[in-house]
Amino acid sequence: MTDHRSSGGDLHRLLDEAFAGIEVTPDVQDLKEEIRGNLLARMGELEASGLSQHDAARRAVDELGDVRELVDLDPTTDAAGHAAANATASRATGAARAESAAAAALRNRVRPKPGFVVRTVVLSIIAAAALVLLVLGLTPLLSLGTGALVALAAVVGLALGAVTADALCQETTTNHRMPAGRAIGYGASTGLLLAGLAFTPVVIVRLDLAWLVLAGALVVGSIGALSYLGATQTNRHKPWVVQQHRDAATIGTRFEDDPAAGARFGIYTAVIWTIAFVAIPVIGFTAGWIWAPLAFVAGFVAMMLVLARMLFGGKADQGGTAEQGGTSN
Incomplete structure (x- = not known):
């Protein structure tokens, strides 16, 4: 097991001072170690943003607030109370990180x-x-x-x-x-x-x-290229944006959570537009060319419905997709 005291000496000293005067029970000690892990992670983020080790440790502890509010001083503290204290500590450190991420975005505004x-x-x-x-x-x-x-x-x-x-x-x-x-x-x-x-x-x-074959080839080929680029796209978000998303517990879009869904959407879109282009001359020769644009309208509506379904589909549908993805190699 990694020794927490191998780094961040200032943080450990400040944390000990914060817990001074609090009776050290097994539950309190467990809570202290959990808080220590959260603070070490927060300290690393602050150091990455340019703060010195001392300043990062001081800010991380300050963001935590009064630990006495997180600790039940009653020696009969039960598991439920300890869990509530842990949840309070996590919420406090999470809110502090979210606020700091917003400040980082403001400082680094482009x-x-x-x-x-x-x-x-x-x-x-x-x-x-x-x-x-x-x-x-x-x-x-x-x-x-x-x-x-x-x-x-x-x-x-x-x-x-x-x-x-x-x-x-x-x-x-x-x-x-x-x-x-x-x-x-x-x-x-x-x-x-x-x-x-x-x-x-x-x-x-x-x-x-x-x-029309050339026009269709341009459209279908470009959709395929965009699908490939989207499916292989890596995350461009800056660190504080990623941290804001984590701390705010935001739910990503279907394509962010399941990159393969982006590729499937590209395939569906290519099929939809291929059918639309084939339907244009069919409609033109049978019902008249004045009705041919209806194929474009139908293709666009179908593409938007597929997009809405894949991005904002029900949780059960997305969960099923995740399970399938987890069982495949």
């Missing part, structure tokens, strides 16, 4: 870089203008050539893909910056997805339906 803000605004305006021109160009109000429409679809995807990659490369208060290669992958996949979706109405209105 403000957006002016250049990034300017690029985001300009590229977003370009994408919005290209999308408006694309929509108008498909109508008699502003009849544009097919080449111009295809170029506008590409501009929409390129601009918003660049915004996505640029945003992921930025450090924020809560997240570390993403590696450039992975950020570019997200940006390229997002750009191809949006370009494919924007290119689809151009195909339906101006081009032969054979071009």
